[in-house]
Amino acid sequence: MITNIITWILQLIFVPIMAPLCVGITRKLKAKFQNRKGASIFQPYQDLQKLFGKDEIISKDASWIFRCAPYIVFTVTIVVGASIPLFASSINNTITSDLLVIVYTLAIGTFFLALAGIDTGSAFGGFGSSREMTMSALAEGGFIFSLLTMALISNSTNLFMISQNSLLLQGHFFLSTALAFCGFFIIVLAETARFPFDNPSTHLELTMIHEAMILEYSGKKLALMEWASANKLLIFIAIASNLFFPFGLAQDLSASAIILGIIVFTIKIGIFCLVIAILESSIAKFRFFRLPDLLIIAFILNVIAIILIY
Amino acid sequence: MMSTIIPQIIFFTVLSFFVIGGIGSLLFRKNDVLANRWSSFFAIFGSVIGLFFVALIIINGYDISFSLGTLVLPLFSVSFHIDKLSAFFIFIISLISLFCSVYAIGYVKHFYEKYNIGFLGFFYNMFILGMLLVVSSSNWLLFLIAWEVMSITSYFLVIYDRQDPQNVKAGFLYLIMTHVGTAFIVLAALLLYKFTDSFDFRVIQANSSLIPLSIKNIIFIFAIIGFGTKSGIIPFHIWLPDAHPAAPSHVSALMSGVMIKTGIYMMIRIFLYMIWPVPVWWGLALLILGSISSLMGVLYALTEHDIKRLLAYHSIENIGIILLGLGGALTFLSLNMPTPALLSLTAALFHTLNHATFKSLLFLSAGSIINQTHTRNMEEYGGLIKYMPYTALFFLVGSMAISALPPFNGFFSEWLTFQSLFQGIALLPLYEKLIFILAAGSLAFTGGLALACFVKAFGATFLARPRSAEISHAKESSFSLQVGMGGIALLCLLIGLYSGHIAIFLENIVKDLEVFKNTTSFMSVSGQSIVVEKGFGSVSSLLFFVFFVLVIALVIGVIKFVINRNQKIETGSTWDCGTDLAPRMEITATGFSRSIIMIFRGILRPSIQHDIEYHDAQSRYLPKSRTIIFGLHDVYQSYFYQPLYKMINAISSQTKKIQSGNTNAYILYIFIALIISLLFVLWR
Secondary structure (H helix, E strand, O other): OHHHHHHHHHHHHHHHHHHHHHHHHHHHHHHHHOOOOOOOOOHHHHHHHHHHOOOEEEEOOOOHHHHHHHHHHHHHHHHHHHHOOOOEOOOOOOOOOEHHHHHHHHHHHHHHHHHHHHHOOOHHHHHHHHHHHHHHHHHHHHHHHHHHHHHHHHOOOEHHHHHOOOOOOOOOHHHHHHHHHHHHHHHHHHHOOOOOOOOOOOOOOOOOOHHHHOOOOOHHHHHHHHHHHHHHHHHHHHHHHHHHOOOOOEOOOOHHHHHHHHHHHHHHHHHHHHHHHHHHHHOOOOOHHHHHHHHHHHHHHHHHHHHHOO | OHHHHHHHHHHHHHHHHHHHHHHHHHHOOOOHHHHHHHHHHHHHHHHHHHHHHHHHHHHHOOOEEEEEEOOOOOOOEEEEEEOHHHHHHHHHHHHHHHHHHHHHHHHHHHHOOOOOHHHHHHHHHHHHHHHHHHHHEOEHHHHHHHHHHHHHHHHHHHOOOOOOHHHHHHHHHHHHHHHHHHHHHHHHHHHHHHHHOOOEHHHHHHOHHHOOHHHHHHHHHHHHHHHHHHHOOOOOOOOHHHHHHHOOHHHHHHHHHHHHHHHHHHHHHHHHHHOOOOOHHHHHHHHHHHHHHHHHHHHHHHHOOEHHHHHHHHHHHHHHHHHHHHHHHHHHHHOOOHHHHHHHHHHHHHHHHHHHHHHHHHHHHHHHHHHHHOOOEHHHOOOHHHOOHHHHHHHHHHHHHHOOOOOOHHHHHHHHHHHHHHHHHHHOOHHHHHHHHHHHHHHHHHHHHHHHHHHHHHHHHHOOOOOOHHHHHOOOOOHHHHHHHHHHHHHHHHHHHOHHHHHHHHHHHHHOOHHHOOOOOOEEEEOOEEEEOOOOEEEEHHHHHHHHHHHHHHHHHHHHHHHOOOOOEEEEOOOOOOOOOOHHHOOOHHHHHHHHHHHOHHHHOEEEEEEEEEOOOOOOOOEEEEEEEEEEOOHHHHHHHHHHHHHHHHHHHHHHOOOOOOHHHHHHHHHHHHHHHHHHHHHO
């Protein structure tokens, strides 16, 4: 009972606690690639602390949508973070862990983020929203279908059930899993606003997507928005690592299994951060109208993956 | 005996309320206020008793039939048969009519002294009456009469605001299209009569084995064209985006929310009741039609900046989603898999109910906006959330529900539809599997595009700064409008929260159909969760909502009371790069969706037309004004309707050659025709 409660609390706070670290590691690795020393990997925590202490300025054109959006966007990432397999696959969550619930709950966040971008009446925010909605609309097909491929292999649309499955990388399922992972990886980059879809480290560039929407935020609300986007990165890394590479997850709720699960998961996060950092250091951002090609490729890879399941 | 008579009496009471409401408002047409109150009052009470009637039928499991033959016309009989399926559609009609009628009390006021309110009340009541008769009649002739009552009254409602020539034109297109549809329905009915010797639905069902397969296929095609025209399935949809915006908003809500569903009702009635069993390709054809309608509907919606046309295109999209459920059900059934078929049809009915609620909510909110701003063009809105906060909230609820965001109702019917399509992908052989993949893929993209479309609609309408002077005069709508909208908004949330129980309830309605007798169910409710196929998928809306609310309360609490150290919140102006911000600098509805349109330019075929007007036409140095017109090539017009029109015109002009105007020549024609028919008879 007590281990149960502790596991649940860990599951709930794991994503918000670890997410800034994940961003910090990626930045540090990118700095190394660029021959810079780079800030400490704990810098994102200090940034958040600084922002939480600052005064805010809110546009006089903004409505309650602008004021509420950071709370909703942040809450969405917490709810989703608690509903996906992180370090233990034995948690049995039949309430919010369905793949469609995850996809559409994340869509609530996108919806309010985009509305907040329009709300202040700035041209930057509006165009950021337009681009974000274009990307997320086209990413939806690949997103649902890559999770569906996994669901069909393991005969459940519940993400915890999928992560308990060990068939994924075996025999004739291997090819489907590999294709679905390729598709999903493209979606990860699109949804978390990384290269080649978006540049997470620029401001005021005409091509930016995510940063344009949160341009008018300051203080606590900006902190929440930044934190939420870090959470989203960790959520997608968690889905990618635990659904497609489901080893090392705690199969029961004993303390040793959970500690082992957390360690393995942290290593997986590190590997994914490294991959993203290598990718961001080696390729350029794509032109906006080239991006749909990538997203459609993600979708088609998954259609092939589904056909290959028999 | 008593128990069977009482529901019948109640049913006729419901009908008579609408008749009295209609005729009464016609009698009081000299007095606008009285006519409006009379018609709304009777429509409200008729709807309430209708809901009561449905509750009585479904709880007690009555199966009401009533038949009154006439001696003069042996084939015609006034026969009704209300089983659970009919009762479900009566429920939808009554539910939406109730809120629309409450809304009408305040909304109709702006027509006072401009048009005759008596006629509006008459047609409005008759329209609801027509829909009730359509879903309850069980004789083809009575059905066709009811169908025409529904179509004609809705035509008069479409052209009610007749000072705008656009509306009259839209009404004319609607009248033509609906009658083309009716013609095909009549043909289907006559074919059924030819092989079963009856116009009665139950007799046809009993004798359906007499119909050969080839004739069944023809009936299927006729039914798809006939009822598909009414439902707005692409490519028979061209009347819908014109006619729905033209009608007064509470009528648009009824037309979009309810009337187009009568086509779905009749498809279920014919395919799964009258002429069952059916071949596999019917279901697959419906899946393909549903995929096209849903995806194209939402893409066209994205191109619109007329708020009501945008909503009308979303009706096409949602009819597509309902068809995905229906097509899945037909496919599974014809492959002898009734268990997943049950799930599919439940999903289709659930989405029918949900679309009725959120689409009427959106149309009512749009009406509330148009009433204040006097324009349907979203480019002239902006910032309305500050002037009409309640309307904005209701529109937001509708937008979230239609974009399938949990915990609102749209999500759960789409979830069930997705689950049933997933079952198809998992269970079926390759050829059928591919079509299910297509359907699931188009549903996935439709969800994403609908979300983009409603960010655009809500953002352009309610957020940022006003783009025209009209907006700053806008005030929140009156109480009756708020009650009408708020009631449905609450319903959207409640249906979402109790979706598990409602899904089981709908499954019982589906099980009442003959083909689903003794089918084991895929779906179960444990606690508050809907569970599909022993844990293949499960979701609990109520617990999701509770979880979400708890987390958001926790987050706000931590931010406000733990982290907050009395930082100041100042109000400033939006960052403006050093220039004064004008309304023209905000993103517009057109600009918002432009990138998606450009990505899909292969299908949507956008067009740009530049025009420059010069001060001096000769020298052409100083431009006076420049205009750019963004448009779309209407592919249906140019590839389907125009060739059809040209062909009919060509045949007509050929026929004209024998029209000399000379009486003697006509007598000769009659004579030749007589000889030929005599020879034909002799030869037989």
